[in-house]
Amino acid sequence: MSETKTIHERLEEARVKGAAELEAVERGEGDxxxxxxxxxEVTELEATIKAADEARAMFKSMGTARESVKAAEVETPAPAGSLGEQVAAAFVKSGTLSALGAQVQHTRGEFYSSKAPGDPTTTANAVTGNGLTVALTDVDKNVVKPYMLPFSISSWLSSGTLSGNSxxxxxxxxxxxxxxxxxxxxxxxxxxxxTAPAFETKTLPLRKIAGWVAQSDEMAExxxxxxxxxxxxxxxxxxKAEEEQIVSGTGTGNDLTGILSTPGIFSEAVATAAAKDVLESMYKVKTKIEAASGMSVDAVIVNPEDIAGIRLATDSNGQYLFGGPAYAPYGNGPFVADLNAFGVPIYVSKAVPxxxxLVGSSKGATVYRKGGVRVEISNNVNDDFLYNRFRVLAExxxxxxxxxxxxxxxxxLK
Structure with missing residues (x-):
């Protein structure tokens, strides 16, 4: 039978494992x-040792035989800092960010914590007695986030990089x-x-999209x-802000000139709200685009509020044009989830008003970036340092x- 480890040995072992895993995370190899x-685990062990210390002090004051308990079993050397504190210190020192997703091309700063000042906080229900506090509230760490982007317009378009500022x-x-x-x-x-027609020369400056949140150190820990x-x-x-600018930026002030605000794109008003007229207008614009540009239309993008009218379109027999709830039109095949009209995929995005x-070819426009997304962390704003808070900036x-x-x-549409 293996020797049972003391709680102090388990704590030391957990700290060593944590330090090793932290180094692996910073190299992009850890979990x-x-x-x-x-x-x-470290936090729980430290809390257990603290409770044991308090119990020992109580028994000692009562003059019981508990005074004979080995010091190695109840006394804890002053730690250099909990694992949470070590991680927090490490990300401030390292200035690196790992695994933030496919949409981030470049990063700075390590995301470890975040809480905006003023957000409500709650304390766990607990039972207190004899100097000990036992929490009774379980915590579900699975949080369902709100609306996500089902289709990325910036990823649909061509992409490029540049080193200048325009x-x-x-x-x-x-x-x-x-x-x-x-x-x-x-x-x-x-x-x-x-005589070749004259080329139209355009010069555009880089624009910045940014936002930040303020957090407390306590929330981080x-x-x-x-x-x-x-x-x-x-x-x-x-x-989301980027997608909205790419589609609808006005070109005034610090706005991008979005696709819908670009002079020279085709524009057509649909005569009625009937799905048949909407679909026919899509095809007419598709034909104009391909005839004028020579590029194949590869996307139709619709706001979520308008997709139902298209998806539920029926013919004169009451059959759904895009298939019913369970089958393809007239039962010819299984249900098809992805909409496709006249050979062109139909996507949904809130970026489209x-x-x-929006009907178009991805080859007609390019999104140029300089350095991708930057993430920075600082507590050197106003008196953040005095209030134990810091800010995370993404731009x-x-x-x-x-x-x-x-x-x-x-x-x-009507």
């Missing part, structure tokens, strides 16, 4: 979930008969001259799983170049 579990690009105009075009030439006939969730949601909100449909610099406006179209 953050495992690290958090070790941190919780970009100059050229928009090719359509050749017309008035400028001359190649044609048929007879024997001894003069060959026609052709006591509820790390909530802290991580808040940090993750900050990145989600940054992504209600009563608006990115990007611009949208719509290199071929005729690759996109806008439908306005």
């Amino acid at each position: 953050v979930t495992k690290l958090k579990a070790i941190s919780e 970009l100059t690009y050229f928009v090719a105009n359509e050749w017309t008969s008035s400028s001359g075009r190649p044609g048929v030439v007879g024997e001894n006939g003069k060959k026609p001259g052709a 006591d509820a790390g799983f909530l802290s991580s969730l808040i940090n993750e949601q900050l990145l989600d909100e940054l992504k 209600p009563k608006t449909v 990115e610099r990007l611009l949208l170049a719509v290199k071929q406006p005729k690759a996109f179209g806008k439908l306005t």
Whole structure:
């Protein structure tokens, strides 16, 4: 039978494992979930030892035989800091961020904790007696986040990087008969001259999208799983703001010039709210785009409020055009979850305003980024240091170049 380890030996072993796992996480090889579990184990062991110390002091004051208990079993050397404190110190020192998801191309700062000042906090129910406090409240750490992006418009479009702070690009105009075009030439006939249409030169500056949240050190130490969730949601909100700018940025002030605000895109108003008219208008705009730009339309993007009218469209026999609740139209095959109209996928995104449909080719525009998403942490703002709080800032610099406006179209619904 193996020798039973003392609680102090278990604590020391957990600290060693935690330090090793922390180093692995900083190298991008460790498991953050495992690290958090070790941190919780260290916290529990430290609490147990503290309770034993209090009990020993109580028995000693009563003059009982408990005074003979070995010091090695009840006394704890002053720790260099809990694992949570070690992790917090490590992320401030390291300035590195690991595994924040596919949408983040570049990162700085380690997400470990987050809580905005003013957010409500609660204390666990507990039973207190004889100097000991026993918590009775269980904690469910699985938090369901609100709306996420089902479709990424920035990922749909072409992507690029740049090293400067602005970009100059050229928009090719359509050749017309008035400028001359190649044609048929007879024997001894003069060959026609052709003049290439002038290119439209555009220069756009980088724009910055940013946001921050303030957190307390206590939240970082006591509820790390909530802290991580808040940090993750900050990145989600940054992504949503980016998508909205790419689609609908006005081009004024610090806004990007979004696709819907770009001069030269096709625009059509749908005559009625009937799904048949909406679908036919989609096809008409698709035809115009492909005829003018030579690019294949590869997406139709609709606001969630408007997708139901399309999905539930029926023919004169009452059959759903996109299939019923369980089967394809007229029972020809199984249920199809992904919508497709005239060979073009239909996606849903809140970035597209209600009563608006965006039709286009992903090759017609490029999202340029400089450095990707930056994440920074600081307690050097105002008097944050005095209040034991810090701030997490997420920001990115990007611009949208719509290199071929005729690759996109806008439908306005009734």
